[in-house]
Amino acid sequence: MRAVRFHEYGEVGVLREEEVPTPEPGPGEALVRVRACAVNHVDIDMRNGSSRLPLTLPHTLGFEIAGEVAAVGAGVTEAAAGDRVAPLYQIHCRECSWCLSGQHMHCERIAMLGVQSPGGYAEYALVPAWTLVPLPESLSFERGAAIQTTFATVWHALVDRVPVREGEWVLVNAAGSGVGTAGIQVARLLGARVIASAGSAAKLERAAALGAEATVDYTSEDLTARVLELTGGRGVDVVMESVGGDVLAASLRALAKNGSVVTVGGHAGEVVPVDVILLFRSQWSLIGSVRATADEIRTCIDLVADGKLDPVIHAALPLSQAAEAHRILEAREQFGKVLLVP
Numbered sequence: 001m002r003a004v005r006f007h008e009y010g011e012v013g014v015l016r017e018e019e020v021p022t023p024e025p026g027p028g029e030a031l032v033r034v035r036a037c038a039v040n041h042v043d044i045d046m047r048n049g050s051s052r053l054p055l056t057l058p059h060t061l062g063f064e065i066a067g068e069v070a071a072v073g074a075g076v077t078e079a080a081a082g083d084r085v086a087p088l089y090q091i092h093c094r095e096c097s098w099c100l101s102g103q104h105m106h107c108e109r110i111a112m113l114g115v116q117s118p119g120g121y122a123e124y125a126l127v128p129a130w131t132l133v134p135l136p137e138s139l140s141f142e143r144g145a146a147i148q149t150t151f152a153t154v155w156h157a158l159v160d161r162v163p164v165r166e167g168e169w170v171l172v173n174a175a176g177s178g179v180g181t182a183g184i185q186v187a188r189l190l191g192a193r194v195i196a197s198a199g200s201a202a203k204l205e206r207a208a209a210l211g212a213e214a215t216v217d218y219t220s221e222d223l224t225a226r227v228l229e230l231t232g233g234r235g236v237d238v239v240m241e242s243v244g245g246d247v248l249a250a251s252l253r254a255l256a257k258n259g260s261v262v263t264v265g266g267h268a269g270e271v272v273p274v275d276v277i278l279l280f281r282s283q284w285s286l287i288g289s290v291r292a293t294a295d296e297i298r299t300c301i302d303l304v305a306d307g308k309l310d311p312v313i314h315a316a317l318p319l320s321q322a323a324e325a326h327r328i329l330e331a332r333e334q335f336g337k338v339l340l341v342p
């Protein structure tokens with residue numbers, strides 16, 4: 001089969017399309033014919049060696065997949081050849097105390113598709129059969145590969161970790177990213193009023209079309225001042241944050257009393273100063289959120305299949321253009337998800 005792999009860490013040029021043996025499913029495993037695979041920012045970190053994740057080179061990236069079951073190994077009853085599926089990208093142990101309490105994101109022996117095992121930048125991927133989630137017929141493979149790291153991540157943040165209530169103000173940062181486009185839609189579905197921020201007028205125009213009633217360009221406007229102005233000096237109840245750095249610091253100051261910043265990423269700055277006096281006097285909450293539970297992923301797949309949420313797809317490129325897909329993300333040119341369609 002064809003696969004895109006890298007043999008050394010580095011710039012986009014290290015991604016090479018190669019012919020590799022098609023894996024055979026062992027007991028409990030399923031071989032999935034990959035029809036779409038999302039390209040995520042952490043793929044770039046893995047490729048350039050900055051991810052702090054344990055990789056064995058050469059490595060095949062790609063943890064968010066949709067496709068068809070091509071073959072199953074001995075003892076597999078969960079799926080059969082031809083089934084349309086999306087494998088869970090978190091492969092948790094199902095035995096530790098965190099797994100037994102439903103908090104799969106904290107599993108003591110967690111593995112990820114496309115990290116500890118070869119991922120979906122390939123024609124086929126091998127996965128544990130129990131991780132397969134059925135994809136309804138109404139859901140295209142491309143949309144099916146654009147749900148887990150966006151909608152499920154945001155659902156966990158805004159429904160489980162905060163939660164957002166009807167009528168509240170929510171600021172969604174990085175509105176053009178996968179998480180941002182999902183954040184606007186989930187916040188609207190929950191009945192919130194949305195302010196979107198991004199770094200270009202074109203992205204903000206599209207954020208408004210997704211349901212944001214006001215927008216802020218943080219490259220030319222003061223994010224804190226503009227959000228306070230838009231909310232009549234009150235501030236927002238919740239910030240859906242995935243940027244970090246100065247944007248997170250400015251977002252904290254844009255909170256209403258009792259407000260919460262929920263953060264799922266920090267590429268623009270991993271260490272942020274916090275004014276502790278303001279934090280406690282305002283009763284602000286700074287909340288971390290990571291990934292999602294398997295149930296939350298299934299909920300989001302159902303909501304997309306029902307048309308209540310709709311993944312925004314920037315581009316679907318052939319496998320041979322994996323390097324171009326990484327370049328688009330590194331240049332922050334995308335609005336929504338970039339996919340590979342092997």
Ligand SMILES: [Zn+2]
Nearest residue numbers: 093096099107
């Ligand atoms: Zn576990």
